[in-house]
Amino acid sequence: MSMTIKEIAKLAGVSQATVSKIINNYDDVGAKTKERVLAIMKEHGYRPSYAAQSLAKKVTRVIGVIYAGKINANFNHPFFVEVVSAFKKAMGLEGYDLLFFSNEQFHQEDEDYLARCQHYRVDGCIVIGGEEVEPSVYDVDKSDIPCIGVDIRLSGPKSAYIMTDNLQIGTLAAEQFYMNGSRRLGFIGGGSASHISNERLEGFQQTARSYRLEMRKEWTVQGDFFEESGFEAMKELLQNDELPNAVFAVSDLMAIGAMRAVKESERVRIEEMAVIGCDDIIAARHVEPPLTTVRQDKEKIGRMAAYMLNDMIHGRIEGTGVKLDPELIVRSSCGSKRRYVT
Amino acid sequence: MSMTIKEIAKLAGVSQATVSKIINNYDDVGAKTKERVLAIMKEHGYRPSYAAQSLAKKVTRVIGVIYAGKINANFNHPFFVEVVSAFKKAMGLEGYDLLFFSNEQFHQEDEDYLARCQHYRVDGCIVIGGEEVEPSVYDVDKSDIPCIGVDIRLSGPKSAYIMTDNLQIGTLAAEQFYMNGSRRLGFIGGGSASHISNERLEGFQQTARSYRLEMRKEWTVQGDFFEESGFEAMKELLQNDELPNAVFAVSDLMAIGAMRAVKESERVRIEEMAVIGCDDIIAARHVEPPLTTVRQDKEKIGRMAAYMLNDMIHGRIEGTGVKLDPELIVRSSCGSKRRYVT
DNA sequence: CGATAGAACGAAAGCGGTTTCGAATACAAA
DNA sequence: TTTGTATTCGAAACCGCTTTCGTTCTATCG
Structure with a gap:
């Protein structure tokens, strides 16, 4: 067991109070006393008990x-x-x-x-x-x-x-699709109960509408922000008779999963499906093709x-x-x- | 400020000890008393102080x-x-x-x-x-x-x-290079002060030797396990007059950086440089080409x-x-x- | 009915520190 | 030498909780 302040005090021939003051850098302790006590503390590897300290000080750090x-x-x-x-x-x-x-x-x-x-x-x-x-x-x-x-x-x-401003996130994605020439927009969300996902969707939709880009509700599917769900979501999306030519996923992980689904499908090639993710995680630049994404700092x-x-x-x-x-x-x-x- | 056990005790008309016993599930407190005290605790949102508890119990969890x-x-x-x-x-x-x-x-x-x-x-x-x-x-x-x-x-x-058994890690990498037909082996380590990196190198070298694969010391460079260092390491490696046709990096991150360096160089194409990483991080399967790696569980x-x-x-x-x-x-x-x- | 064994509860001594405040000592000035 | 002022130190109360052990009360039994 660790030593207590009392033992240190006894060893040094001073009171508990003095030892405590040294620990807490009070300035009413003599230089020689301080030195001596410090030496003893070091010698015995003494550390004050955090629990006792925070109990007394009412601060936890x-x-x-x-x-x-x-x-x-x-x-x-x-x-x-x-x-x-x-x-x-x-x-x-x-x-x-x-x-x-x-x-x-x-x-x-x-x-x-x-x-x-x-x-x-x-x-x-x-x-x-x-x-x-x-x-x-x-x-x-x-x-x-x-x-x-x-x-x-x-x-x-x-x-x-x-x-991050979620409306803006959605807006940026939609604008990029517009500039890119994509006209039919899909969306992979993070679950309909997720506020941030919904806001991104809202920004995305608003902007899509103002650019007159097409969004169908069957092109909007929900995942859970993780990769596997993006993969599944895209597979589901690809079941549709008509397909979007661009998909915005609210996380890079899902976007990566989605791209994987596209690559595995024989119905559409990855070059024919624009994908934008969100976050800009490290992996984003390394996947093939490198992922366009809305970066959060x-x-x-x-x-x-x-x-x-x-x-x-x-x-x-x-x-x-x-x-x-x-x-x-x-x-x-x-x-x-x-x-x-x- | 939070309430104290004393206040709860007073409110309930019992002693501190009794409240404490209830908190700690002692069995010598009456059912009705317990119920009453519990209600008061809940009503006031009382939580025992962790510091006080662990001080008294000498356990921190x-x-x-x-x-x-x-x-x-x-x-x-x-x-x-x-x-x-x-x-x-x-x-x-x-x-x-x-x-x-x-x-x-x-x-x-x-x-x-x-x-x-x-x-x-x-x-x-x-x-x-x-x-x-x-x-x-x-x-x-x-x-x-x-x-x-x-x-x-x-x-x-x-x-x-x-x-993970580091010698084995090195061995597996070298063996795969052998099976793959690579004969000239480079190595990107995690710093010469890193034990685990050195052990992987040792396993790698031993196996390379037994298969009579060539390793030159100028083909062994050190990074720091992170991506950028792998990038730099490979750039350095590529300065050599003669090049290896395979490189083992002791982390996937470095391997990924190294592949990037190869891709950026005009001297050698990525198809001509076999790369093996270590760890099998999530990104490994997503990079292009997908990274062969020694997986750690x-x-x-x-x-x-x-x-x-x-x-x-x-x-x-x-x-x-x-x-x-x-x-x-x-x-x-x-x-x-x-x-x-x- | 008294004796007795449980059940239910509380007093009090810690746990290891901090901090206030007063006492003792040192040193300078008068 | 006396007085005043720092300087250095310690006694003791407290922080909020646990736990031992003894006490009181109740119910059961002979």
């Missing part, structure tokens, strides 16, 4: 990380990996560690994540993705711990959110989430919502050099 | 996650993402949450990760990758907290490690790491080392259908 919803948030989804990675780095600079809650036995018991956050008394928390249409269990408003949502709209005085999202959360923790800002601009990355899966038959 | 070394361990490296994801899931099933330590301000202060683990009094910890040749700072042996290393050999009574590594750690925590096993078998996945970047000129 820990941020809770919550993967919300069943829809699309996931520890190993490339989009979130990048976001969380940037978030982790930025929070680390501020001295925070990250606590990832297990969600495996979550649904057994009727406790929600926020309860876990309260339980741990984390200084703040980040909720990752998964906004669903039905009212969510994340009753953030009642909580008084600072919370930032990524791809999920959290409201309340101590909560904020950040996401994952690094920035993570970093800003950290800044905003940090500000909220220190009472510097009130809860707000931020939307970032997406950026179209044109590659040959829907390059402007190619022309498609209308 | 938290596992520390450490990304070790500067070489290759990284939060967003696809290999580790998969491993940690599986680990997280398995530990979650056991009721553990994961604490990710920030390493951003780590090197400023002279404290090592294990100290952080001790500080938090985590029940166990997992150290991810980054084994280096020089003696590491992870003085695990001195620590008494259960530790499992992934891709890093931890020793000591309370520590174990798990990794990332899911299994993560899962087994969890089991082993769990066993160690409960004193069921002593520290050991486990090596898993790799598996060759043949795709067209080095498929057996193609033949290379010797």
Whole structure:
């Protein structure tokens, strides 16, 4: 077992209080005493108990990380990996560690994540993705711990959110199809319960309409943001008598799966089906053909989430919502050099 | 602020002890009392303080996650993402949450990760990758907290490690090159200080030698496991007067970068350069040409790491080392259908 | 009816720290 | 020498919860 502060104190012939002051850099400790105690601490590899400290100080220096919803948030989804990675780095600079809650036995018991956050008394928390249409269990408003949502709209005085502007995402995709000469547009969504997917669809539809591009409802199918679902979705799409000549998938993973389905089908060649994805994950540029995609600045999202959360923790800002601009990355899966038959 | 157990006790007209017993499911509290207290707790959204609990109980139910070394361990490296994801899931099933330590301000202060683990009094910890040749700072042996290393050999009574058999990895790659008809072999490593990279090289060399395949030392270059370094490494390789006709990179990311370099060069076409990677990350099958790779079972590594750690925590096993078998996945970047000129 | 064994509950001593505030000591100025 | 002012230190209360152990109360039995 680890040593306690009391033992160190005894060893050094001083009081607990003095040792504690040394740990916390108080300035009312003599230089020689300090040195001596420090030496003893080092010699015995003493580390103060975090639990005891945070109990006494009422501060944890820990941020809770919550993967919300069943829809699309996931520890190993490339989009979130990048976001969380940037978030982790930025929070680390501020001295925070990250606590990832297990969600495996979550649904057994009727406790929600926020309860876990309260339980741990984390200084703040980040909720990752998964906004669903039905009212969510994340009753953030009642909580008084600072919370930032990524791809999920959290409201309340101590909560904020950040996401890419989803309407714009849809718009950019549709515009590119127009420029590319595609006239018949399909859509692969992330589930009809997913808010962000629906908003992208909305932007996509609006723009398609204004350019007089054709969209049929049988050309709109839903997946779950992951690759396999994109593959299945495209297979389903290819069942139709008449086909679109372009498809926008709301995630690169699904777009990649969709392209695979096209390649495997004998009905249509990949050159005849323009594809646009969303996110610009690393794999996007490596697939064949390289994937045109609506890029989200994952690094920035993570970093800003950290800044905003940090500000909220220190009472510097009130809860707000931020939307970032997406950026179209044109590659040959829907390059402007190619022309498609209308 | 959250309520305390004392307030709940007062509200319910019972003692602290009774409330605590209810929280911890003791069986010496009356049914009616229990019900009443439970109702009050729910009504006020009471959650016991984790810090206070773990201080009193001396148990944390938290596992520390450490990304070790500067070489290759990284939060967003696809290999580790998969491993940690599986680990997280398995530990979650056991009721553990994961604490990710920030390493951003780590090197400023002279404290090592294990100290952080001790500080938090985590029940166990997992150290991810980054084994280096020089003696590491992870003085695990001195620590008494259960530790499992992934891709890093931890020793000591309370520590174990798990990794894929690196010699075999090298062997499989070389054998495939032989079967494929490649006779001149290049190698892209993960840094000469990386143990796992060096072992793969060793297996590769041994097998190459036994098949009498040619390896020149100028055909062996070092990267850092990430894509850009593979790109640079291949560019460097291509400077040579004479070239290999096959290259084994110790990570898929580097292999992908290397293929990109080949494609961009006018000196040699991608069809003339067989490439094998390692890991079998998701992108491997999607690049063009699809990447032949030595697969590591990332899911299994993560899962087994969890089991082993769990066993160690409960004193069921002593520290050991486990090596898993790799598996060759043949795709067209080095498929057996193609033949290379010797 | 008294004795007795459970059942139900509470007092109090930790767990390992922090922090306030007063005491003791040192040193400078008067 | 006396007084005043820093400087250095420690006693003790507290943070919120767990757990032991003893006490009280109730129900059952001879």
